[in-house]
Amino acid sequence: MRELTRADAGRGEVQGLVRELAGPVFRTLPWRAVAAGSLLGLVAAAVPRLSDGAGGPWVALNLLRAAVLAHALALAFLLDDRARHTTAAVPTRRPLRAALRLVPVIPVTALWWTAALLLVPSSVRPPTGAVTLEAAAACALALAGAALAVRLSDEPRPGQSVAGALLVTAVLAVLLWPDRWPLFVAPGDPKWAGAHERWAWLLAAALLVLGACLPEPTRGRLRHRQPRRPLTPSGA
Template sequence: MRELTRADATRREGRGLVRELAAPVCRTVPWRALAGGNLLGLLAAAVPRLSGGAGGPWVALALLRAAVLAHALALAFLLDDPARHTTAAVPVRRPLRVALRLALVAPVTALWWTAALLLVPSSVRPPAGAVTLEAAATCALALAGAALAVRLADEPRPGPSVAAALLFTAFLTVLLWPERWPLFCSPGDPKWGEAHERWAWLLAGALLVLGVCLREPVRGRAWRRGRRPSLSPSGA
């Protein structure tokens, strides 16, 4: 009974902590960058409807992929935090802070993606499940890049660099990806299913990198060796 009471108290304390953190974390989310990326994405997705489905399914798919890239570029800014060096000292671990950001943005992303799909006329709309897998993998890659930048560098706003790297990588992938392992296929292509198996692997790899990079970094080699740095000017 006592253990149950302690568990309940721990859960209540955790829920209280999340409620207290929700508002401050919400203020640090880069909503303007997300709004800009979402707007550009919706404009791209709306082109087939505005043009009466001109260009056919291939053009609609290409524009949906462009819309996803616009949203992913916005997600690259999600972990930007001007007060990063201040919040690093608080007793709330990074995984919880990042999880709160993701929880705030996930419903927005889901609504945005639903709207983007519905904007494409049904006559030229690609298979929703397969293209949603592509969207999830692209967004996960953007988040993994942001988490990796936060993990490896002390820059409080790595978003611009991550977004530029993501855009450059997407450009190189389209140009240089081996044809024998196709990634960007059309729905009528016989390799459509194989391509989306690769998208699934990309999604799994990105989520793995994201999970690993959410751990708190160990600061300083002296700390990793179990020694405290000397306070004397000579270092003795």
């Protein structure tokens, strides 16, 4: 009974923290960056409809990929927190603070992606499941990069650096990725299924990195401790 009471008390405490923190965290999310990236992505996705499907499925697929990249670049700013060094000292653990930043954006991203897909005419729309896997992997990579930057540095707003690194990585992947393990293939290509197996592995790896980077680093906690006073000789 005591164990159940303690568990209930713990759940109640967490729920209370969530209610208290949800509003302030929601207001500090980088909604302008998310809106800008999402709008740019929707414009890219709408090009095939505006041009009556000119270019065919291959152009429509690459425009959807460009739309995903725009949204992913916006997500790279999601863990930016000007008050990071202040909140590091509060008893609320980083995983909870990060979850409060991630959870509101998930339905926004899902709605945005649905709209992006519907903007592409059905005659040139790529296979929905496969391209959704690509989108999920790209977004997860952006969030993993942001979490890794927060984990490994003291920079309160690493989003700009993460977005720049993600953009450079995307360009290099298009130009230099080995042909024997292609990622960016066209529907109907014999390598389509194999490419999306690699996208699935990328998604899994990004989620693992994201999960591993959320807890507070031990060195970070030690860094914020008060320094010890130097020993002085007796009688000084």
